[in-house]
Every structure is written in structure tokens, then in C-alpha cells.
Amino acid sequence: MKIDLKEILRREMQKKTILLxxxxxxxxxxxxxxxxxxxxxxxxxxxxxxYLSGIQPGNLLIHGPPGTGKTHAIKIVSKSYNEFVNETGIxxxxxxxxxxxxxxxxxxxxxxxGLGVNFPERGLGAAEAVESLIDYLKESNGRYxxxxxxxxxxxxxYRDKEEPMNALIYRxxxxxxxxxxxxxLIVMISNKSNIIEKIEHATMAKFTPKTIYFRExxxxxxxxxxxxxxxxxxxxxxxxxxxxxxxxxxxxxxxRDLRWGFRVLIEAALMAHDKLTTDLIExxxxxxxxxxxSQVIHxxxxxxxxxxxxxxxxxxxxxxxxxxxxxxxxxxxCEELGWKPRSMRHVMHYVTPKIESLGLITSRExxxxxxxxxxxxxHLEENxxxxxxxxxxxxxxxxxxxxxxxxxxxxxxxxxQRRR
Amino acid sequence: xxxxxxAVKKMTSEAILVNIEADDWKDAVKTSGELLYKLGKxxxxxxxxxxKTTKRLGPYxxxxxxxxxxxxxxxxxxxxxxxxVVILRTSVDFDSPNDPVKIVIxxxxxxxxxxxxxxxxxxxxxxxxxxxxxxxxxxxxxxxISIFREAIExxxxxxxxxx
Numbered sequence: 001m002k003i004d005l006k007e008i009l010r011r012e013m014q015k016k017t018i019l020l021x022x023x024x025x026x027x028x029x030x031x032x033x034x035x036x037x038x039x040x041x042x043x044x045x046x047x048x049x050x051y052l053s054g055i056q057p058g059n060l061l062i063h064g065p066p067g068t069g070k071t072h073a074i075k076i077v078s079k080s081y082n083e084f085v086n087e088t089g090i091x092x093x094x095x096x097x098x099x100x101x102x103x104x105x106x107x108x109x110x111x112x113x114g115l116g117v118n119f120p121e122r123g124l125g126a127a128e129a130v131e132s133l134i135d136y137l138k139e140s141n142g143r144y145x146x147x148x149x150x151x152x153x154x155x156x157x158y159r160d161k162e163e164p165m166n167a168l169i170y171r172x173x174x175x176x177x178x179x180x181x182x183x184x185l186i187v188m189i190s191n192k193s194n195i196i197e198k199i200e201h202a203t204m205a206k207f208t209p210k211t212i213y214f215r216e217x218x219x220x221x222x223x224x225x226x227x228x229x230x231x232x233x234x235x236x237x238x239x240x241x242x243x244x245x246x247x248x249x250x251x252x253x254x255x256r257d258l259r260w261g262f263r264v265l266i267e268a269a270l271m272a273h274d275k276l277t278t279d280l281i282e283x284x285x286x287x288x289x290x291x292x293x294s295q296v297i298h299x300x301x302x303x304x305x306x307x308x309x310x311x312x313x314x315x316x317x318x319x320x321x322x323x324x325x326x327x328x329x330x331x332x333x334c335e336e337l338g339w340k341p342r343s344m345r346h347v348m349h350y351v352t353p354k355i356e357s358l359g360l361i362t363s364r365e366x367x368x369x370x371x372x373x374x375x376x377x378x379h380l381e382e383n384x385x386x387x388x389x390x391x392x393x394x395x396x397x398x399x400x401x402x403x404x405x406x407x408x409x410x411x412x413x414x415x416x417q418r419r420r
Numbered sequence: 421x422x423x424x425x426x427a428v429k430k431m432t433s434e435a436i437l438v439n440i441e442a443d444d445w446k447d448a449v450k451t452s453g454e455l456l457y458k459l460g461k462x463x464x465x466x467x468x469x470x471x472k473t474t475k476r477l478g479p480y481x482x483x484x485x486x487x488x489x490x491x492x493x494x495x496x497x498x499x500x501x502x503x504x505v506v507i508l509r510t511s512v513d514f515d516s517p518n519d520p521v522k523i524v525i526x527x528x529x530x531x532x533x534x535x536x537x538x539x540x541x542x543x544x545x546x547x548x549x550x551x552x553x554x555x556x557x558x559x560x561x562x563x564x565i566s567i568f569r570e571a572i573e574x575x576x577x578x579x580x581x582x583x
Contacts, residue, residue, distance in 0.1 A: 413483060413543065414480045
């Protein structure tokens with residue numbers, strides 16, 4: 001049957017929706033104010049104000065869990081700061097750089113470009129980039145504030161001898177030694193709870209930042225923030241407080257954050273005919289979770305997928321996924337798909353930690369009895385059946401042949417295992 | 421239990437060895453494969469396939485405490501549906517949490533669907549602790565046949581909940 005694509009487009013376009021202003025619920029939306037973060041925002045502003053007055057108040061380290069408003073806080077402050085210096089004619093500027101997936105060199109280049117320095121994106125090294133930065137800062141009488149967001153997500157290249165995060169903090173906090181004058185103010189942002197421990201002593205000695213911690217929101221605060229955004233995003237009269245309260249509770253219960261909450265809201269609003277309901281929120285949460293899970297699973301490499309499948313399979317059939325048993329199943333799947341298995345050392349050192357870092361599995365050490373050493377026990381954080389289905393689909397796509405373990409004798413034999 | 425029922429019905433003492441010594445797990449698997457070969461159920465290659473699959477399966481080759489279930493794929497040389505039973509005098513290790521192994525049950529089926537079906541049926545049968553216990557104590561081939569037949573007849577009448 002021929003599908004009228006234009007008709008689908010027309011219908012979707014004309015569909016009655018309660019979502020009037022979806023932009024308010026997106027990550028890129030910068031609100032005018034941050035509810036329940038007034039103290040933190042004021043603290044940052046005061047710090048920058050002191051710097052503006054000619055005092056060097058020291059560097060800043062802003063940290064806290066994801067979705068607690070760190071980036072928005074600095075962006076709100078930056079906006080006012082830049083407006084203020086423009087109005088007053090002060091030669092000062094905040095340069096904001098998100099370091100996620102950037103190398104140390106790329107971060108330096110982005111900084112130079114932010115300052116208006118013409119520097120090639122490729123071809124030169126970090127030393128040349130630092131040299132250019134020093135030359136520029138020596139020439140300039142401006143007072144600069146460099147903000148490095150998500151510093152823990154800097155990408156390490158095979159050429160990097162040291163951790164890029166430490167290299168960046170070390171270099172930035174020692175600029176004064178090369179400048180022979182006051183150096184820019186450095187603001188670093190991270191959502192890692194152990195960020196301070198990750199900074200090397202030698203680096204920390206000079207960096208010595210003032211730290212500002214962004215705590216998690218409680219249910220009432222989440223509710224107030226959601227309600228505040230909903231008022232601008234949805235049509236008047238299309239919502240009551242009940243589903244909003246429910247969503248706030250869901251965020252807390254499922255250990256999610258506001259970004260997740262906003263995604264759920266958009267999904268639920270798109271499904272709603274005239275009113276947002278608790279049922280719609282629940283359904284939307286399921287869709288968003290599946291969507292996010294599917295994205296994570298699609299981002300895994302072939303061997304990571306097989307290991308994830310093996311953990312899910314063993315959990316599903318009631319066998320404890322310990323190192324040896326997990327590797328055995330992993331090897332069987334590799335053979336089945338015609339892929340060369342990695343060594344056990346590789347799987348345990350490089351493959352499982354990556355899946356663990358994505359929050360799909362956890363591991364713990366377990367003794368095997370006196371004199372028999374220790375093994376790792378893995379645990380799946382999601383429903384094993386759900387993961388099995390999703391991974392089997394992706395593996396079939398990638399192997400260009402259907403991966404149907406329920407038709408493979410070896411896997412049936414494992415699934416019928418009876419242990420003492 | 422359709423396939424297993426037929427196979428057990430046709431089971432003869434030629435498919436069984438009781439009170440047999442084996443040097444190691446490979447020897448035990450080979451013995452069960454040779455029984456199938458002598459009965460014309462598999463080709464010589466199938467025996468090598470059984471050893472290979474057992475190696476690939478590692479700890480999972482021993483499906484229940486003390487019971488190994490070696491088999492190869494139908495394309496490795498399965499000619500007909502067959503079951504062989506080897507009860508060892510001295511247990512051997514397969515490097516499995518279910519060691520030591522005293523019972524080795526080899527099987528074959530010519531098509532993939534029959535192979536899977538027979539594997540499932542045998543797995544269900546072997547999940548019964550009482551059945552395994554009786555098999556371990558069997559003294560003669562006739563004993564083994566009657567234990568199998570009784571188990572098949574009693575299937576689904578309550579005995580099977582005690583796994």
C-alpha cells in the first residue's frame with residue numbers, strides 16, 4: 001500500500017498538543033533563575049565580583065551529582081557577568097568550555113578560539129597552544145575567567161603520558177609562573193563525587209580551589225522546579241499538581257535527575273490529548289527508559305555486547321555470573337557469531353569495567369574458599385530478559401545473521417544446569 | 421517427552437555400560453560415543469565432535485550433580501536418534517562445580533529440531549534428584565533400562581516436582 005507521507009506530516013503538524021513551548025523542557029534551555037540554588041549562584045557571583053575588583057580570590061571547583069544545576073548556575077552567572085562588564089566598560093570576559101570528549105589539545109584550542117586567537121585545530125601540539133595562550137595573555141590587559149565544564153570527561157589519547165584532566169588543571173593553575181603577572185581565574189566543574197581525590201597532589205598544591213558543592217534536590221524541590229517549567233511549557237489548564245508530584249517522586253525513587261524528568265514530561269505531553277495524567281507519566285517514563293537503555297546498548301562495542309549478554313543470560317538461568325563462567329559463555333557466543341574472542345584478561349580488565357561504568361552491571365569480589373583466591377561476581381542492574389532481547393537484536397544486526405540462542409544446543413544445555 | 425519416550429522404548433543393553441573404569445573425562449565421553457557408533461546412530465566423527473563440544477562447554481557439560489551430557493551437533497555425523505548410558509565405577513572430574521561425574525549420557529539426533537527437543541527432554545529428566553540417585557546405584561544394564569522406563573512412565577505424576 002502506498003503511504004501518503006505528506007499526509008502524515010500534515011497530520012502530525014496539525015495534531016492538537018498540550019505542549020506549547022517544548023524548548024523550556026530541553027537541556028539547552030537557560031532559565032532566568034535557578035530555584036533552590038540561590039545561595040550557590042550568589043556565592044559564585046560574589047567570587048567573580050571579587051576577581052573583578054582586582055583581588056585574586058583563588059580558583060573555583062564546582063562539583064555535585066548530575067542534574068543539580070551546576071552548568072546552568074555558571075551559565076546564568078556568566079550571562080550577567082558578561083552583560084555587566086559590557087555595560088561598565090571593564091575589559092573582562094568569561095570563556096566557557098565543555099571538555100566532554102575533547103582532548104587536552106582540543107580544549108586548549110577551543111580556549112584560544114574563545115579568546116579570538118587564530119590557532120590551527122590540527123598540526124601543532126599542546127606546548128605550542130600553551131605558548132600562544134601565554135603570548136596572548138601577556139599582551140592583553142583583560143581579566144579572564146576560564147570555565148572548564150565536565151573536566152573528568154576529557155579524552156585521553158595514546159600520546160598522552162599523563163591524565164588530561166590533571167595536565168589541564170596543572171597547566172592552568174600555573175599560568176602565573178609563565179606570565180609574570182596575575183593569571184586568569186579558573187573554574188572547574190565536575191559531577192564526580194571523588195573529583196578532589198582524582199586530582200594529583202602536585203596539581204592540587206597550586207590549584208587549591210574554593211569548592212562549591214551542589215547537593216541533590218529533594219522531592220519537594222523537584223516538584224517545585226517541574227511545576228515552574230510546566231507552567232511555561234504546557235497549555236494552561238492541561239495539568240494538575242498530581243502527575244507533577246508523581247514525576248518528582250519517580251525521579252527520586254528511580255535515582256534519576258531533572259534532565260530525565262523533562263524528557264518524561266515532553267513524552268507524556270506529546271501523548272496527552274488534553275490533560276497530563278499520572279498514567280501518562282508512568283508510560284512516558286517507561287518509553288524514555290527504554291529509549292535511553294537502547295541508546296546505551298547501541299553504543300557498546302561487539303565484545304561489550306557479548307559480555308553484557310553473557311551476564312544477563314547467566315542471571316536469567318539462575319547461575320552466578322562469576323569470572324570463569326562468564327568468560328566461558330562469552331567465548332561460546334563469540335564462536336557462534338564467528339568473532340575471535342578476546343583473552344580473559346582483556347575481558348576482565350577492559351570490557352567489563354566499561355559496561356560497569358555505564359551502570360549496566362556491577363561487580364564485587366568473592367572469596368572461593370580457603371587458599372583458592374578470589375573471583376569477581378557480576379550483577380545485572382536491569383531486567384535480564386529485557387537486556388537479552390535488546391542485545392540479541394543488536395548482535396543480529398551487527399553479525400548480519402540472526403542470533404537465536406534458544407536454537408543453539410550449548411545455550412539450552414547451560415539454561416538447564418542444575419547445581420548442588 | 422515424545423522423542424525420549426520413543427528412544428527409551430527402543431533402548432537395549434547394547435547402549436549401556438555399567439561399572440566401567442575411565443581414565444579421565446575424555447575417555448568417559450569417548451566410551452559413550454562409541455556405544456552410539458556401535459549401534460549405528462552416529463559416525464566416528466560424531467565422537468570427536470562430542471569431545472570438542474564438551475571442551476567448549478567447560479563447566480556446563482556436567483548438566484546436573486554427577487551427570488555429564490556429552491553430544492555434538494547433528495551435522496557432525498548424527499545418523500539416528502540414540503541414547504547411550506555409561507555408569508562409571510570411579511567418578512571422573514570434568515572441571516565443573518557439579519564434579520565428580522559418575523553418569524555419562526551421550527545422545528544423538530539427525531535434525532536440529534530433534535536434537536534440541538531430545539536435549540530438553542533429557543535435561544528435564546535429569547533435573548530429578550531421585551532419578552539421578554537411582555541411576556547412580558544401578559548395577560546392571562537392565563537396571564538402567566527399567567529406571568529410565570519407570571521415570572518416563574511416571575513423568576508428570578508428581579515425582580517431577582522434587583528436583
